[in-house]
Amino acid sequence: MAPSLSALVILFSLFFFLTSTHSAHSHEHPLDPITPSEFFHIQTIISNSYPSSTHNLTFQYVGLEEPNKSTILSWIHCSSSTAKNNPPRKSFIIIRANKETHEIIVDLLQRSIISDKVYTGHGYPPLTSEEQTAANQLVLTYPPFIRSVKKRKLKLSEVVCSSFTVGWFGEEYVKRNIKILCFYLDVNFYVRPIEGVTIVVNLDEMKVTEYTDRIMVPIPKAEGTDYRKSKSKQSKDVMGIHDGRCFDIDGHSVSWANWKFHISFDVRAGLIISLASIYDQEKDKFRHVLYKGFISELFTPYMDPTEEWYYRTIFDAGEFGLGQYASQLEPLKDCPANAVFMDGYYAGQDGNPVEIKNVFCIFEKYAGDIMWRHTETSIPGKVIREVRKEVSLVARMVSTVGNYDYIIDWKFQESGSIKVEVGLTGILGMKATEYTHKGQIKEDIFGTLLSDYTVGVYQDHFVTYYLDLDVDGDNNSFVKSTLKTKRVTETAKTESDAKIKLGADPIELVVVNPNKKTKMGNDVGYRLIPGRQQASSLLSDDDYPQIRAAYTKYHVWVTPYNKSEKWASGLYVDQSRGDDTLAVWSSRNREIQNKDIVLWYTVGFHHVPCQEDFPVMPTLSGGFELRLKEIRSLTT
């Protein structure tokens, strides 16, 4: 939808440009966009050939006609020489004149048209904002439309219109038409469409050519949809400055903006988030979202079947412990200046406590991102521009299990999202070899030759999250909508319905609480939005490591809550035989509809090492988002 634009036409004196303009040679870069003075030249040159008064001239597109690639590359090559010879400066222009589309090339140095072709194929050039504004205004003076407005008991002065392209639906003959849609005024007028009215304007004639008033539908109310800060009362403000510490830590309980949660440390799981709740301004209370979340297992099989490598199929949490191998975080490097650190303790082999200083850091993060924004230029006489910065609270731990460093982040956002990320960095698993060049290699070496005698071995990483979502209470359901031309929505009844391998179908996954409805009748819920890194295991089902990590064949599992089902790979993982895993529990196919359910999500990486991963790997991140779907306007 493209409303009229209150563009700032430059009112510089033409004289100023024409006199101050220097030769095209002085352009700093041949790819620079067309400058204001060049636009004036182009306008003058073309208007001379197609006087507006007789040709109904409009400029639909004016852009740079780029020099050829070879010209650019040789220009760059010569950039050290002082007498730099700039390539010819040209512009490509599309105009409409006498209802025809022309493609024109202007040489800006010669100040002349060097080519002018009439385009007779299908389709029309981009719309100008001026012609859209004119069409929008035209409708407001069109008597049948004025009658439609009156019939609806609306004030014409409160109607604002906006233009839409008509598309193409197989018609043989078409004209340069647009459709006009009208709305009833409010800051957020998109909420208030005047439905049922179709208006077609011919842009070449600037006339209404079709008009239908098919149905009458109430105009929605706009209350509560004004998105300007000045009109809202926000309970708690977020500073969003880098040195701010706008969060409270009371023991292990953290509160920030509209969130509160508990953070804990475990020698096996590492960082554990519990009891994450979000503040509901309307109800003036916190509402439960996540009862508990942590990394249940991190399975890392190397993909090399040779004698010294085949067994390297490590379960980092269950065999070694993500908490045991947590790194002491370094202020100003692992975490920014505004971070607050927490220490962690676990029992050593002798039972005595071992301290890990700075095992967690918690910080408010603002990185110049935008939580939401809108610029509105369609309301006569105003420009509305509202922007909210995206500030989030990050809880971080780093676990260094041998050569690999895993950066584990939980990010809480004011918008209600929890973004979960894991970054892989550190040092590759390397194998010594006799080779010094790829050309010497005849057999499969199960990796990449990184340096003399050094192979980076293929490996996978499956980071499996335990997510006990309790949205507004613990009886929840898991809903999968497959998007076809029509949506097919299924609520998972038993565990086998919820086992999902991502990638095949476009799906939307939601955990809902069917017992809590919004005022509109929608179930309250949270969406699971998969992020980057959706690998699933390539091992065959009867391969022993795969028997032990059978749950890595699917990205998503849902189980009924069971206190003892906590570790996806089983309680005893070292030399386990796969008889106590998520895949086994789930094979009982228990009921999961409207129950206390746990969602399991695996972030999977296929890591084919490359030379740039050597000697240290740049962080490769993956994750997912738990995104608020329906929470507000609760009935009960």
Next chain:
Amino acid sequence: MAPSLSALVILFSLFFFLTSTHSAHSHEHPLDPITPSEFFHIQTIISNSYPSSTHNLTFQYVGLEEPNKSTILSWIHCSSSTAKNNPPRKSFIIIRANKETHEIIVDLLQRSIISDKVYTGHGYPPLTSEEQTAANQLVLTYPPFIRSVKKRKLKLSEVVCSSFTVGWFGEEYVKRNIKILCFYLDVNFYVRPIEGVTIVVNLDEMKVTEYTDRIMVPIPKAEGTDYRKSKSKQSKDVMGIHDGRCFDIDGHSVSWANWKFHISFDVRAGLIISLASIYDQEKDKFRHVLYKGFISELFTPYMDPTEEWYYRTIFDAGEFGLGQYASQLEPLKDCPANAVFMDGYYAGQDGNPVEIKNVFCIFEKYAGDIMWRHTETSIPGKVIREVRKEVSLVARMVSTVGNYDYIIDWKFQESGSIKVEVGLTGILGMKATEYTHKGQIKEDIFGTLLSDYTVGVYQDHFVTYYLDLDVDGDNNSFVKSTLKTKRVTETAKTESDAKIKLGADPIELVVVNPNKKTKMGNDVGYRLIPGRQQASSLLSDDDYPQIRAAYTKYHVWVTPYNKSEKWASGLYVDQSRGDDTLAVWSSRNREIQNKDIVLWYTVGFHHVPCQEDFPVMPTLSGGFELRLKEIRSLTT
């Protein structure tokens, strides 16, 4: 891989803990982790039952035994009352004693063991770091290993060992064994494995039980793999502070850290990045990566077939212009405090220049992220901790085409990556309806009831990027590796080989320059890593909007460079008939191997509106990464 850990055992006085400890009632939160004094209690209680001297006692896991969910929830519920009754505080412990695994629960208030079971199933508990250190040390005194070291002419004092779990490969009887791997010292010792030696240590006996020295392979050199900053000479430093402006803008040319590129503005495409090159320290020159990148089209079909909505299938770039509708960016909100702004100009309908103030912002971004890190604790007597902050340079534009705001970011990173992101925010496309509650709706309304009389209509967004990658010159190839148990690598010969719908197979996509090899013989290249939002079109092939946007059925296309093939939806999009699109050009199936090629990537969103998107939508982002694969150690 889990090396020994130089853990910091706390040397607090036990006396201090026992005296200062207060009753379990005073715990701040029942989910708090086990405290140091609790660890001491647990250790004392269990050691009394299993004296270490006679039982060979080791603590394999000590964690919180959580109260039941209902207890926790009622505890929270009562949190306002002052006399808060904490639930019983318990710990779950796994020990090994006399070669058996025990599961013990200790009541910390009663200070007693309340349950103790021997576990007899498969698998072993997590390894302690102490037993791993002991096993690693043991190997260094094992005569056959000492002989293997001598045979390889290595110094024993420079050997460091590390332990690996053995896994399970179908054996009926197993023992609590681990395998030990040894390396030759260097800061980055993972580069220097002593290959061919397999050592098995039984942890219960703490004895070497198997030893094989199968093959001898040269020890790789570690030169150039020391990752500490103090050992490297970095050409240009990045401040990474929020108020820094560590980049130069000369006209439209930008240079920062190891990158330089050109940024331009076009009324149709909006932001254009050209000539992005990365600095090669070894060769002391800039090397080409991306000749040009921009959004070629942004197709937004609404999915409502009714009379007033069916035609709303908008091509935002080709019909309206992302540049024409670019928003003036607001300092401190749309971009952070350290941003530098640039203005843009386009030709209005009359040909005169129209200025958009602050159309771009450019800023250095540091958000507490980590570019790479490693903590090394396996080298006797040292702890190495190296962390590099992730700082990037962002070039941003926002285009507001009607109700939607698109945040368009190009992010350059020191690691060589270009991350491309598009964020969707603004206001939903809304339809008026007669309904006020979901329960009233019997037919398909093609959207979600958001508020009284208001439906958010389903829509898709396909953001198609034009990416003319010229990695080290313009003759490049496109390589697709399908990861099965073995990798199948194919170089695309013609356009039809390169048409890819993501999701079906695990694949790796790379643009290589087969004419430039690294010293190791690998082709130089860049990887395309798809990010979030991989929707592809749901419309049927013979639907008119789909005929016009046929290219949205695939995420990836590769075409031979052709100056006129720039707009995925054709030069004339308004009412186009799909006869001049990427899908049509590509149907000629031209050769693309070792040619100047252009990669096209579509970020696709299926937007099923939800109540939380109303009245303004929190930003939903998608994108992809161009990640450096092999660039360094060039031969020519």
